Amino acid sequence: MKIIGLIVAVLTGALLIYGTVDFPGWADPASPASTHLSPHFIEKTMEETSVPNIVTAVLADYRSYDTMFETTVIFSGGVACFILLRIFRRKEPSDRLYRHVLTGATIRVKEGGKIPLDSDDFERIDTLWTPHDLIIKTVCRLLIPFIQLFGLYVIAHGHHSPGGGFQGGVILGASIMLLAISQDLRTAVQRMREKVDALLSPTGVFIYAGTGALCLLLGLNFMDYSALASVLYVDPVTARSHGILIVEIGVGIAVMATIIWIYNNLSSAGKYDEGL
Amino acid sequence: MDIIVCLLLFAGLFFFTGGAVGxxxxxxxxxxxxxxxKLDTLGLLLALIGLAxxxxxxxxxGTLLTSLKIIxxxxxxxxxxxxxxxxxxxAGVRAGLAPWTKGEKRR
Incomplete structure (x- = not known):
């Protein structure tokens, strides 16, 4: 079986390499991409979409199919991680550790044992618990809102500066991960529950594909955002710019949720009780 | 103005070099x-003020806004x-890594 797999892989690789023979040479000025596509994007992007950042316009407008399926790939990555790693264990781990906040004494509770869970004197801690470092905790608490603000800024300014949905989504996801690292996984999961992750991730993809489908319903091609002009009450050129923004928001939501989802599954080995 | 910018950038570069050598x-x-x-933080601070x-x-x-962002x-x-x-x-201390003392070999 392994040999068959090897033969298939080698054959596919050989075919792909054989296919590259027909490619135009590197940086060939006479290639179709350099003679038709690039000049068009460079000259017409501003007047067709009113977006100063050509990369964003190409990514989210001219080649929006590509980006839509990239978002889908990210979503499938999250789902694959979930299916492979998540362990649904009804029963709690046999031993749980609690720490008395005021004195710092640690209590190990055997299976079936009870502890006054409702009282604020005790907090649950990980098996590999390390004492909270005041400096790290405080600085992280200070920085996380700014990181999230910056993530939103990057998403919203994809038109004008480097950035966009993917980058902004990663920054937003990283802020929650920082919370999980500086405190513990349970704190982060309380802020972003697993259900929220699992719902937001496809919601982002849906926003993207739904914007495209809305264009289809309004009478133009799939992903031709100028169709949104009548809905948004702007001229078709500005509508393309706004369409890109809507799509970027969808990408941002999908990437953020997926990244947090993957992190939670990986760091707790699918159990969601104790993180790194 | 250019002289101040050059001075700040070169000072930043100096600290960066010191950090790398260290x-x-x-x-x-x-x-x-x-x-x-320490040195990277200070070097970056100087270089960024120079750029701002x-x-x-x-x-x-517009340029004032960009400078503010750099700051x-x-x-x-x-x-x-x-x-x-x-x-x-x-993390190093928790992992049990002992600090170097005089007379030991470099690690």
């Missing part, structure tokens, strides 16, 4: 983090970089 030449983990944490000043050459609201980067690096170094040292 990382290569100090004997162990903890002492290597010392130049990495350079950006104000043509003074307008903001400096502020956040100033907060985050020493904390990161602190966290790494903390």
């Amino acid at each position: 990382i290569l030449r100090f004997p162990d983990f903890y002492s290597r983090l010392h130049p990495a944490g 000043l350079f950006n104000l050459h043509h003074f307008s609201l 903001l980067i400096a502020v956040f690096v100033f907060l985050a970089s020493p904390t990161a170094t602190h966290a790494i040292v903390d």
Whole structure:
């Protein structure tokens, strides 16, 4: 079986390499991409979409199919991680550790044992618990809102500066991960529950594909955002710019949720009780 | 104005170079983090202030905003970089790595 797999892989690789023979040479000025596509994007992007950042316009407008399926790939990555790693264990781990906040004494509770869970004197801690470092905790608490603000800024300014949905989504996801690292996984999961992750991730993809489908319903091609002009009450050129923004928001939501989802599954080995 | 910008950039570069040399030449983990944490932060701060000043050459609201953003980067690096170094040292101590003492071999 392994040999068959090897033969298939080698054959596919050989075919792909054989296919590259027909490619135009590197940086060939006479290639179709350099003679038709690039000049068009460079000259017409501003007047067709009113977006100063050509990369964003190409990514989210001219080649929006590509980006839509990239978002889908990210979503499938999250789902694959979930299916492979998540362990649904009804029963709690046999031993749980609690720490008395005021004195710092640690209590190990055997299976079936009870502890006054409702009282604020005790907090649950990980098996590999390390004492909270005041400096790290405080600085992280200070920085996380700014990181999230910056993530939103990057998403919203994809038109004008480097950035966009993917980058902004990663920054937003990283802020929650920082919370999980500086405190513990349970704190982060309380802020972003697993259900929220699992719902937001496809919601982002849906926003993207739904914007495209809305264009289809309004009478133009799939992903031709100028169709949104009548809905948004702007001229078709500005509508393309706004369409890109809507799509970027969808990408941002999908990437953020997926990244947090993957992190939670990986760091707790699918159990969601104790993180790194 | 250009002279001040050049001075700041070269000072930043000087500290960066010091940090790089320190990382290569100090004997162990903890002492290597010392130049990495301190000199890089200071070098970046100086270089960013130089860039922010350079950006104000043509003074307008737009360039002022960009300079403010550059200063903001400096502020956040100033907060985050020493904390990161602190966290790494903390992890080293917890993992049981003994600090280097005089007379030992370099690690």
